[in-house]
Amino acid sequence: AQTVTQSQPEMSVQEAETVTLSCTYDTSESNYYLFWYKQPPSRQMILVIRQEAYKQQNATENRFSVNFQKAAKSFSLKISDSQLGDTAMYFCAFRRPGTYKYIFGTGTRLKVLA
């Protein structure tokens, strides 16, 4: 069975600094999808970034980028130039192709400090 582990329950970063959130996963599949979702205090889940396992290039969305290490089964999220609005809970998620079931990690609470 697939599992997703986020080992950092809480993190903080100064505004304008860079922070990296860790995520590891376990699967025997060779192809799959990985996601980072943001859940701000409003509780609305927002897709931050998505990575397809068969693509070697790391995904990037503006200030958000990932470091995808397939062999190590690691999928970390880097937030550059952190902003106060980045304060939220961040969930790493895994999904197998052909299914729509997400497996979420336990989340990392990120606080951006002014």
Place this chain on the structure above:
Amino acid sequence: GAVVSQHPSRVICKSGTSVKIECRSLDFQATTMFWYRQFPKQSLMLMATSNEGSKATYEQGVEKDKFLINHASLTLSTLTVTSAHPEDSSFYICSAREPGQADEQYFGPGTRLTVT
């Protein structure tokens, strides 16, 4: 992007009563919707997958008779918590998959249920 709404956003009910939560896709037709439960400071756990016009598929350990799911149209799925108990208090989130957008789900804003 696609928008999913939930109603109500908060509900308080007495133990033993039933409560219905609605999930709507506002600008697209969702053949598949998903219901999640999130305990405080914990992750989202998938409860069931709701397919339009057919029975929901429940995850292991989820009581189908307690959590009734109906997906009567392409834009609406409902979750009814029957004979609610305080331990059912939680945050319930739905998501919807837009056909053709194979790997993206859009999440609703969630419903906080408190059973007294």
